[in-house]
Amino acid sequence: MLSIELIRRDPDLVRQALESRGEQDPLAGLLDLDAQRRQAVAQGDELRAQRNQVSRQLGQERAAGREPPPEAMAEMRQVGDRIAELEQQVKELDEQLNQLLLGLPNIPLAEVPKGLDESHNVILRQWGEPLVRDFEPLPHWDLGERLGVIDFEKGVKLSGSRFYTMFGAGAKLERALISWMLDLHTLEHDYTEVMVPAVVKQETMEGSGNLPKFVDNLYHDEEDDLWLVPTAEVPITNLYRDDILAPGTLPLKYVAQTPCFRREKAAAGRDTRGIKRVHQFNKVEMYKLVEPDTSSEELEGLVADAEDVCKRLELPYRVIQLCTGDMGFASAMTYDIEVWSAGCAEWLEVSSCSNCTDFQARRSHLRYRPSPGARPQLLHTLNGSGLALPRVMIAILENCQRADGSVVIPQVLRPYTGFDEIPAPKTALSTK
């Protein structure tokens, strides 16, 4: 959520910033509503002040043993009615104003490249080179099935399309990846591991901004009115909702592994093969709550932590800076990390690292006290995948496969998997 004070003070700046993200006439009606609301609030406050004063006098009369004048009471009754009207008005204006404010995305930082679609994204750097092989690497949907580690039919049988099941070395490999990533981030990158619910209340979804705007992508349990999280970012953002963190508490750095649930309604028909886009997947998520001055620097650290995962797995990757029009709703600046995948021959997004500045903090009332006695301030939040599991699985299966179909486990994972390779399938492989 954006600051109404900022919009009031510098509407042109906000308008231009939002237009650079592709929003059309983003501030329409907003300033007018705000003015109306403020007028109604001021008027109500004034009347309440009057009523409070008179009521106090009436109380004193009674305390002194005199009967208060009935006409004063009658007048105050009218004032009370008027106050109730104004309160109703303010409530309605608040709702309308909120509706508009909640629909506005974050303001991009100045250094974010301008552009309305992904063609304006900038490749910042690349690490490693896509391997050249003397055989044709299989895409994971073929390889995974032949190795007996990914079973698409079983997923469909149990849960429908875009669900899958993993067996044996595949299941173990994913578990190893999760453990290894959590250890890396906690032991070497200074994050605190946190285990959070994957099912949350409506308020929590609103706090992180997933509701009301992104209902379509969420699973909902009608009976208890609970929602399945699309990312650990949701519960973590809400951990300190409505709190004021004491001086010296920040920065807080968390890492969590949760299942993530996405209905993918908007992406119907895209990436239907394999496990690139599924309804349920595991993700290791990094999250930071920091002082505003430090958030830009912390974003660099965040991407570096995610990149470190790729490097240690020896997966070629590149870092993309998203342009204004391609960034997520809450983000002011985003880096994506894409890993090369030999089988499907494409760069796969495995991480998205964003500085959300005070956007989530304002909505969730995440504040901190800079020093003892100082006024509370909104903090800044950042989130980044570290990393999303299915796509890492794809990259490992596809990049580390040998001509015979066996898959070499990256060195760092071996202590976690207990095996060095996934042996070649028994059935002969065709390389076409």
Added chain:
RNA sequence: GGAGAGAUGGCUGAGCGGACGAAAGCGCCGGUCUCGAAAACCGGUAUACCUCCGUGGUAUCGUGGGUUCGAAUCCCACUCUCUCCGCCA
């Protein structure tokens, strides 16, 4: 699922419908004292909004409604927490 109790400031915990944004204690911050510290003593210590920026105004005692000139206090509904019983990984 059944029965009961409760929800007040950072915490504990008072609060006959009128001077209550709220006693007291603890904690925290500042000061006095001290070579320094502890103790003791003194003072301060919620958040948000409005503002003609004034020792100014308004709101907030789980949430929402109601009664009243006036509600932390009375009434109604809801939510949540705790205890006991049952069931259960």
